[in-house]
Amino acid sequence: xxxxxxxxxxxxxxxxxxxxxxxxxxxxxxxxxxxxxxxxxxxxxxxxxxxxxxxxxxxxxxxxxxxxxxxxxxxxxxxxxxxxxxxxxxxxxxxxxxxxxxxxxxxxxxxxxxxxxxxxxxxxxxxxxxxxxxxxxxxxxxxxxxxxxxxxxxxxxxxxxxxxxxxxxxxxxxxxxxxxxxxxxxxxxxxxxxxxxxxxxxxxxxxxxxxxxxxxxxxxxxxxxxxxxxxxx
Amino acid sequence: xxxxxxxxxxxxxxxxxxxxxxxxxxxxxxxxxxxxxxxxxxxxxxxxxxxxxxxxxxxxxxxxxxxxxxxxxxxxxxxxxxxxxxxxxxxxxxxxxxxxxxxxxxxxxxxxxxxxxxxxxxxxxxxxxxxxxxxxxxxxxxxxxxxxxxxxxxxxxxxxxxxxxxxxxxxxxxxxxxxxxxxxxxxxxxxxxxxxxxxxxxxxxxxxxxxxxxxxxxxxxxxxxxxxxxxxxxxxxxxxxxxxxxxxxxxxxxxxxxxxxx
Numbered sequence: 001x002x003x004x005x006x007x008x009x010x011x012x013x014x015x016x017x018x019x020x021x022x023x024x025x026x027x028x029x030x031x032x033x034x035x036x037x038x039x040x041x042x043x044x045x046x047x048x049x050x051x052x053x054x055x056x057x058x059x060x061x062x063x064x065x066x067x068x069x070x071x072x073x074x075x076x077x078x079x080x081x082x083x084x085x086x087x088x089x090x091x092x093x094x095x096x097x098x099x100x101x102x103x104x105x106x107x108x109x110x111x112x113x114x115x116x117x118x119x120x121x122x123x124x125x126x127x128x129x130x131x132x133x134x135x136x137x138x139x140x141x142x143x144x145x146x147x148x149x150x151x152x153x154x155x156x157x158x159x160x161x162x163x164x165x166x167x168x169x170x171x172x173x174x175x176x177x178x179x180x181x182x183x184x185x186x187x188x189x190x191x192x193x194x195x196x197x198x199x200x201x202x203x204x205x206x207x208x209x210x211x212x213x214x215x216x217x218x219x220x221x222x223x224x225x226x227x228x229x230x231x232x233x
Numbered sequence: 234x235x236x237x238x239x240x241x242x243x244x245x246x247x248x249x250x251x252x253x254x255x256x257x258x259x260x261x262x263x264x265x266x267x268x269x270x271x272x273x274x275x276x277x278x279x280x281x282x283x284x285x286x287x288x289x290x291x292x293x294x295x296x297x298x299x300x301x302x303x304x305x306x307x308x309x310x311x312x313x314x315x316x317x318x319x320x321x322x323x324x325x326x327x328x329x330x331x332x333x334x335x336x337x338x339x340x341x342x343x344x345x346x347x348x349x350x351x352x353x354x355x356x357x358x359x360x361x362x363x364x365x366x367x368x369x370x371x372x373x374x375x376x377x378x379x380x381x382x383x384x385x386x387x388x389x390x391x392x393x394x395x396x397x398x399x400x401x402x403x404x405x406x407x408x409x410x411x412x413x414x415x416x417x418x419x420x421x422x423x424x425x426x427x428x429x430x431x432x433x434x435x436x437x438x439x440x441x442x443x444x445x446x447x448x449x450x451x452x453x454x455x456x457x458x459x460x461x462x463x464x465x466x467x468x469x470x471x472x473x474x475x476x477x478x479x480x481x482x483x484x485x486x487x488x489x490x491x492x493x494x495x
Contacts, residue, residue, distance in 0.1 A: 007483035015408075015448040016438055016475045087448045091406035094340050094447030100242065100254055101333040103307035104405070107452035112405065114450065189451040192465070195473025199466060 015090070016193075018083045023190035025080040030187065030212075032073055033179070037219045040159075043232055044222075047156040051147050054155035081122055088115045111185040117178040124175035131162060138162075163227035172224050180217035187212050237262045237323055240331040241275070243287055246344050254333075257287075264324040268311060269294060269301060271323055288347040294319040296460065299395030302402070303348050304335040309399035309458045317397065317460045337402035341409070341444040352398050354444040355412060361440035362433035363416040365425050378424055391419035393461040403458035406447030411455035413441050414471035415463045421474055431478035438475055 011017035039057075042050040057066055104112070130136045140161065143154035163169045187209030191197045197205060226232040239259040246252025257279075262271050269291050276286035292300035301318040305311035311321045326332065334348065342350040392415075400411035417437050420426030426433070449468060456465045 003487070004483055007479070011479045011483065013442075014438055014475075014479075015442050015446075016472055017479060019448060020472070020476055091408075091447040091450070094407040094445055095338055095405075096340055097252075097338050099304060099307065099338055100244070100335055101307035102304075102405075104452075105308065105403075105454060105457040107405075107454055111450065111452045185451075192451045192469055193449075193472055195469050195471075195476060197466070197469050199464075 012083075015087070018087055019193045021079055022083050022087070023193040025076040025083075026186050026190045027194075028072070028076045029080065030183070030190075032076075033183070033216055034212075037216055040223055041219060043156065043159060044226070047145075048147060050155050050159075051145060051152055055147065055150075055152040058153070077122075077125070081118070084115065084118060108185070110181040111189075114182060114185060117182040120178050121175060121182060124171065124179075127171065128175075131168065132158065159223065160227050160233060163224050169224050169228060173221055176217050176220045179220075180213035183213040183216060184210055235264050236260075237264055237326060237328045237330075239271075239326065239328070242331065242333045243347070244335045245287070245347055246336075248343070248345050252344065262323055264322070266323045267294070267319055268303070268305065268321040268323065269319050288345075288349045290349050291319060296320040297395060299397040302337050302350065302397060302399070304333070304337060304402055306333050309337060309402040310397075310460050314457075315460055315462050317395075320460075337398050339398075339401050339407035339446065341407065341446050342398060342401065350398075352396070354446070355396050355398065355409070357444065358409070358413055358437050358440045359416060362429070362436035363420070365420055366429065380424060384422060388419045388422045391415040391422070391463065391467055394419075394459075394463050395461060397460065399458045399460060400455035400463075401446060403454040404447065404449075405452065405454065406450060408449045408455070409441050409444070409446040410449040410468045410471065411459060411463055411465065413437050414467035417474065418467040418470045421470070430474065431481055434471070434474045434478045435482060438471070 012021070039053055040050070042053050060066060061068070110117070131138070132140070135141050138161075140158045143157045143161075144151050145154040145157070146152075163172070188197070188202070188205040191201070191205045223232070237259075239262055241257040241259050242254045243257050244252055245255045257275060259271065259275055262274060266274065269289070272287060272289055279286045290300050290302050292298045294301075296317045296319060299317075301310075303310070303318050305318065305321070310316060310318045311325070313321050313325055336342075336344050336348045336350045337352075339350075341354040342352055344350050394412060394415040396412060396416075398409075398412070401407050401409050404410075417434055420433060421430050451465075451468075453465050456463065
């Protein structure tokens with residue numbers, strides 16, 4: 001048993017080991033981001049559709065499903081964030097004396113700002129959870145509606161109320177721009193770290209990454225803008 | 234032949250002490266001189282004036298030894314693609330240019346003097362597994378171990394690495410992944426390298442981390458700077474080989490010591 005733990009701690013202590021964990025948790029979070037957006041886009045189908053979806057998530061596996069997902073995602077976020085902060089610290093320490101002149105030849109802005117886009121997204125996730133999940137400092141808990149003869153949480157009304165306050169909406173949009181920047185590098189990068197990129201698939205992963213980042217940006221921002229412009233009310 | 238008048242900003246430093254940029258005027262530099270020959274001319278003039286010449290690394294001066302280094306205008310080995318500093322010619326610059334000349338900067342490459350850095354970390358990584366254990370005895374027949382032409386060619390591509398350290402210098406994290414992946418990959422690809430593949434991969438990565446190089450963030454600046462155009466696909470392979478070796482290391486059987494004969 002301890003022999004296995006010794007090896008696993010050596011794996012985590014290594015540069016490539018940490019990066020593989022970042023890639024695997026990144027892949028999990030990528031799947032979540034897509035599923036979360038598709039679910040939320042149900043707001044355009046109608047009030048009942050998104051409320052039914054919310055109720056389904058809450059009651060799945062007798063209410064256990066949502067907690068399995070939450071614990072899994074929390075674990076993924078913790079590993080992703082802790083490992084990347086440790087990697088970034090090691091990267092900074094690896095070059096203490098800065099160049100007088102240093103030119104990036106091929107790498108883009110998004111890849112140079114991963115830690116900053118990532119930490120902003122972390123702050124956003126905390127705010128987002130307090131806003132719509134814990135519902136701190138608001139009365140969204142009292143929003144109820146009747147669906148198929150059952151009283152359920154009114155997600156629809158909550159989203160409209162949540163995005164009617166401009167500062168929150170602006171923060172959501174800023175966070176989504178940074179998320180798409182993060183994804184535009186992270187998507188193709190994870191295939192390289194997991195050792196599956198090839199000369200033939202790399203350009204495809206790159207394009208898919210940009211498309212995915214654009215899709216998440218447009219999809220999520222469309223909800224905020226629809227509330228703002230009064231299309232969803 | 235025409236001549237160039239250049240302004241240089243050259244890094245001057247003694248080991249263990251803080252360094253600084255020195256402005257050096259370089260008038261009348263022949264455009265057919267190589268960058269290193271330009272440095273030789275500068276040094277001759279400095280010596281004639283009784284000043285300390287600029288220390289820099291060089292050896293074969295034909296682009297194959299990996300000794301020359303220098304960050305030139307923010308890029309390892311200067312602006313010319315797939316070219317070492319010794320093969321870079323002054324005709325690539327224009328008269329009146331200001332040229333920044335710095336050492337390859339990394340914690341794992343401490344400055345010895347001026348532009349000379351200690352790249353011994355690369356040797357220690359090689360010693361941690363970048364070899365095939367020599368079997369003494371008569372050589373076997375050349376055709377006893379068939380190797381596909383594609384595999385042999387790919388291994389030769391990785392073996393083109395001259396270990397100059399440009400990948401480390403170009404990387405914003407001072408990561409040595411391109412070097413390590415080329416050195417491990419060339420052997421991990423060939424049948425001769427198979428018996429020691431996992432031990433090699435784990436050992437070289439462990440030594441790389443120990444030396445204080447940074448971590449790869451998949452930006453591929455190393456590939457763009459490499460004078461031998463080593464592909465980042467070697468890093469993909471190293472990541473893959475490392476994952477496999479680590480899983481075997483964590484969950485595989487432990488080796489039993491072979492018993493004695495008597």
